[in-house]
Amino acid sequence: MALTKKIQSSMGLEIPEAYIKIDSLSGNKNMLQINVKTYVSQTAAQEDRVPVEDSYKSFTPSVEDEAANFIKQGYEYLKTLPEYAGAIDVLE
Structure with a gap:
């Protein structure tokens, strides 16, 4: 997903x-840090080109039984931030 x-x-x-991708995540049930990389296109990301933006964001994940996995939660969190408002899911 992206x-x-x-x-x-x-x-x-x-x-x-722009193609916005969670590159990695780390943390625990109390706080997750995600590394977000932005590329000029999906092709650029697939070709391992240098991202135009590289940032870190943190959020508190849900650990409820019905909760989505941490990566999906990360993308949902990003869409709540002003810089990613209106972003469209890319299902891979």
């Missing part, structure tokens, strides 16, 4: 279909 969205990078580059 997200796609039109963004403007911190360097001022407008990217019409």
Whole structure:
């Protein structure tokens, strides 16, 4: 899974279909830290190109029986943040 969205990078580059991917996560049931990488396209990510953005975000995951896995929760959390509002799921 990943997200796609039109963004403007911190360097001022407008990217019409940025590909936003959780690269890794670490933590425990109290706090998860996710490494979020943004690429100019899905192809760029698949070719292991350098991301245009690389950031870390933290959230408290749900550990309820019916809760989604931590990666899915990470993407749902990202969509609550202003910089990722309106992002569209990319199912792989």
